[in-house]
Amino acid sequence: MTNAIRRDGYHHGQLRRVLLDTALELASTRGLQEFTLREVARRAGVSHAAPYHHFPDKEALLAALSAEIFTDFGAALRTAWETTPGTAIVRLDAVGRAYIHFALTHPAAFRLMFRPELHMAGQEDPELREVGERAFRVLVDGIVAAQAEGFIAPGDPILPALAAWSMAHGLASLLLEGAAIPSHAPLDDLSLNPLIETVLKTLQQGLLTRTPAAQEELPTAR
Amino acid sequence: MTNAIRRDGYHHGQLRRVLLDTALELASTRGLQEFTLREVARRAGVSHAAPYHHFPDKEALLAALSAEIFTDFGAALRTAWETTPGTAIVRLDAVGRAYIHFALTHPAAFRLMFRPELHMAGQEDPELREVGERAFRVLVDGIVAAQAEGFIAPGDPILPALAAWSMAHGLASLLLEGAAIPSHAPLDDLSLNPLIETVLKTLQQGLLTRTPAAQEELPTAR
DNA sequence: TGTACATCAGTGAACGCGCGTTCACTGATGTAC
DNA sequence: TGTACATCAGTGAACGCGCGTTCACTGATGTAC
Numbered sequence: 001m002t003n004a005i006r007r008d009g010y011h012h013g014q015l016r017r018v019l020l021d022t023a024l025e026l027a028s029t030r031g032l033q034e035f036t037l038r039e040v041a042r043r044a045g046v047s048h049a050a051p052y053h054h055f056p057d058k059e060a061l062l063a064a065l066s067a068e069i070f071t072d073f074g075a076a077l078r079t080a081w082e083t084t085p086g087t088a089i090v091r092l093d094a095v096g097r098a099y100i101h102f103a104l105t106h107p108a109a110f111r112l113m114f115r116p117e118l119h120m121a122g123q124e125d126p127e128l129r130e131v132g133e134r135a136f137r138v139l140v141d142g143i144v145a146a147q148a149e150g151f152i153a154p155g156d157p158i159l160p161a162l163a164a165w166s167m168a169h170g171l172a173s174l175l176l177e178g179a180a181i182p183s184h185a186p187l188d189d190l191s192l193n194p195l196i197e198t199v200l201k202t203l204q205q206g207l208l209t210r211t212p213a214a215q216e217e218l219p220t221a222r
Numbered sequence: 223m224t225n226a227i228r229r230d231g232y233h234h235g236q237l238r239r240v241l242l243d244t245a246l247e248l249a250s251t252r253g254l255q256e257f258t259l260r261e262v263a264r265r266a267g268v269s270h271a272a273p274y275h276h277f278p279d280k281e282a283l284l285a286a287l288s289a290e291i292f293t294d295f296g297a298a299l300r301t302a303w304e305t306t307p308g309t310a311i312v313r314l315d316a317v318g319r320a321y322i323h324f325a326l327t328h329p330a331a332f333r334l335m336f337r338p339e340l341h342m343a344g345q346e347d348p349e350l351r352e353v354g355e356r357a358f359r360v361l362v363d364g365i366v367a368a369q370a371e372g373f374i375a376p377g378d379p380i381l382p383a384l385a386a387w388s389m390a391h392g393l394a395s396l397l398l399e400g401a402a403i404p405s406h407a408p409l410d411d412l413s414l415n416p417l418i419e420t421v422l423k424t425l426q427q428g429l430l431t432r433t434p435a436a437q438e439e440l441p442t443a444r
Numbered sequence: 445t446g447t448a449c450a451t452c453a454g455t456g457a458a459c460g461c462g463c464g465t466t467c468a469c470t471g472a473t474g475t476a477c
Numbered sequence: 478t479g480t481a482c483a484t485c486a487g488t489g490a491a492c493g494c495g496c497g498t499t500c501a502c503t504g505a506t507g508t509a510c
Contacts (some may be wrong), residue, residue, distance in 0.1 A: 015486080031339050036463065047488050049466080054486090058464070111338060117253050119399045159420040162396070163389075166421050170392025174384070177341045198381040199388050206428025237453080258496065269455050271499080276453090280497070 016054040018044050020065050027065075028108035032115065037061070066118055067128045069109045074135030076102050081138055088146035089204060095142055096168050096200050103172035110176060114169075139165055146207070153209045160207055167203040171196070238276040240266050242287050249287075250330035254337060259283065288340055289350045291331045296357030298324050303360055310368035311426060317364055318390050318422050325394035332398060336391075361387055368429070375431045382429055389425040393418070 022044045027035055037058045041048040055061040080098035084091040103110040112118075118128065143157040143164070152160055175192075244266045249257055259280040263270040277283040302320035306313040325332040334340075340350065365379040365386070374382055397414075 013486090033339055037465090038463065048464090049489075050487060052465075114395070114399055116333060116399060117255055159417060160424065162393075162417055163421045163424040166392035166396055167385075167389045167425075168392065169396055170388035170390065171384075173336070173395055174388055174391055177336060177338060195381060195384055199385045202382065202385040202425070202428035203389075204428070205430075206424035206426070208427075235453090259498090260496065270497090271456075272454060274498075 015044065015046060015050060018046075019051055019054060019061065020068065023061055023065050024069075024109060024112075027112060032111065035062075062112070063118065063125050063128060066112050066115075067125070067131050069106075069113050070128065070131040070135060073102055073109075073113060074131060074138065077135055077138040081142055087151065088142060088149045089151045089208070092139075092142040092146060092164065092207075093200055093204060095138060096164065096203065097196070099168040100172050100175070100196055103176060107176050110172065114173075136161070136165065143207075151209060152207050164203060164207065167199060171199045237266065237268060237272060240268075241273055241276060241283065242290065245283055245287050246291075246331060246334075249334060254333065257284075284334070285340065285347050285350060288334050288337075289347065289353050291328075291335050292350065292353040292357060295324055295331075295335060296353060296360065299357055299360040303364055309373065310364060310371045311373045311430070314361075314364040314368060314386065314429075315422055315426060317360060318386065318425065319418070321390040322394050322397070322418055325398060329398050332394065336395075358383070358387065365429075373431060374429050386425060386429065389421060393421045 019040060023035075023040050026040055026043060037051055038048040040061070041051055044050075051061065055064065076098050077095050080094040081091050084094035118125075139161040140157050143152060143161045146152040147154050147157060241262060245257075245262050248262055248265060259273055260270040262283070263273050266272075273283065277286065298320050299317050302316045303313050306316035335354075340347075361383040362379050365374060365383045368374040369376050369379060
C-alpha cells in the first residue's frame with residue numbers, strides 16, 4: 001500500500017537489500033540531517049525494529065550503504081579507464097568525466113561517500129577503507145601508465161593522482177553545492193559542459209610534462 | 223564556573239557574540255550531527271531559551287555563523303591577493319595557499335561554509351549569497367588580472383576561476399576528510415607540503431596560456 | 445538627582461515530539477530423521 | 478510424506494531521552510522629564 005515492494009511471505013528474505021535501497025532513496029529525498037532509521041523502516045513497509053535484525057544500529061546501515069556506493073563508484077571509474085581507447089591521458093580524462101558524472105547523477109550517494117562523520121578519527125571501518133582505496137587506485141594506475149607513456153614526469157604517482165583527485169572532487173563538490181558557485185544564473189546544462197571541459201582541460205595541461213626550461217620560465221614570465 | 227565568560231550584570235550585552243563563538247567551538251568539538259542549540263546555550267552559561275532573543279531558531283544561528291565565516295574567509299583570500307607582490311600568477315598562487323590554509327586551520331568553519339543544507343534549494347539567505355560571491359570574486363579578479371598580464375588566455379574569467387576554485391576546494395576537502403585519502407600513512411606535515419606544492423603547481427601549469435600548437439599537440443603526443 | 449515607565453534580555457517550567465533501541469513475543473522457514 | 482524441533486526474521490509495545498520551541502515571568506537597563 002504505502003510501499004511498492006510486496007513480500008510474498010512473512011520473511012521476504014531481502015529486507016537487507018530493501019533497507020539499503022530505501023536508505024539511499026531517503027537520503028536523496030531529504031537531507032542526511034533528517035535521516036532516521038524509523039523512516040527507513042516505515043518506507044520499507046516494515047516495523048521499526050526489523051532493521052535491527054540486519055544492522056546493529058543506524059550508523060552501521062549508513063556505513064554499509066557507503067561502502068556499497070564506494071564500490072560502485074570505484075567500478076565506474078575502473079570501467080571508464082578500461083573501456084576508453086587511446087593514450088593514458090585520454091583515458092585519464094575519461095576517468096575524470098566518470099567522476100563528475102557519478103557525482104551529478106548520484107548526488108546523495110556522492111555525499112554519503114564523503115560525509116565527514118564517516119571518516120572520522122578512530123572509528124575506521126576497514127571495509128570502507130578498502131573500497132575507498134580501490135577507487136583511488138584507478139587514479140594512481142592511470143597516472144603510472146601516463147608516466148610510462150611519457151605524458152607525466154616520473155616520480156611518486158601519488159602526488160599527481162591526488163592533484164587529479166582534488167580537481168575532480170572539487171568540481172563535483174562545488175557543482176553539488178550549487179549555490180556555492182556564485183555564477184549569476186544557476187548552472188544549467190548549457191553552462192555545465194563548458195565548465196567541465198575547462199576544468200578537465202586545465203587539469204590535463206597541468207599534469208602534462210613540460211620541458212624544465214618552460215617550467216622554470218613560465219611562472220615568472222612577464 | 224562551567225563557563226569562562228562572566229558577565230558583569232544581568233544583561234551582559236554580548237550574548238549574541240558569545241553564542242556565535244560557542245557555536246563554532248561546539249561544531250569543532252563534536253560534529254555538526256550532534257550540534258544542538260541547548261548545548262550551545264549550556265556552554266554559554268545561559269538558559270536554553272536565551273538564544274531565542276538573538277536568533278529566531280537554530281538554523282538562523284548556523285546561517286549567521288556561516289555568513290560570518292564566509293566573510294572572514296573572503297577577507298583572507300583578499301588579503302593574500304593584495305599583500306603578495308609579483309605577477310598575477312604568483313598572487314593567485316598565494317590565494318590558493320590561503321584557501322588551503324584556511325581550511326586546514328579552521329576545519330569546522332570550513333565545513334560549516336560548505337555544508338549542503340546551507341545552500342539547499344529555495345531557502346537562499348541573501349546575505350550568505352553575498353558574502354559567498356565576494357569570496358569568489360577574489361578568484362575572478364585574480365584571473366582577470368592574469369589574463370591582462372597575458373598568463374591566461376582571454377575569455378570568460380568564470381571558467382578558469384571555477385577551475386582554480388575546484389582544485390583548491392577539492393584538495394581542502396580531501397585533506398579535511400583525511401581518511402578519504404588512502405595514502406598508506408596518515409598525512410603528516412611532512413607529506414602535506416609536497417602535496418600542496420604539487421597540486422598548486424599543477425593548477426598553475428594548467429591555467430597558463432599555451433601556444434595553440436602546443437595545446438593541439440600535447441594531449442595526443444606519444 | 446529622582447521618579448515613572450517602557451523596553452530589553454534574561455529565567456525556568458512546560459509542551460509535544462520522534463528518535464534509537466530493547467524486549468518478549470510469534471509466525472514462518474529449514475532441517476533431521 | 479510427516480513430524481519434531483531449532484532457528485530465523487518479523488511484530489508491537491515500551492523505555493528513556495534530549496531536542497526545539499513557547500510561554501508567562503521578572504529583574505536590569507535606558508529614557509523622559
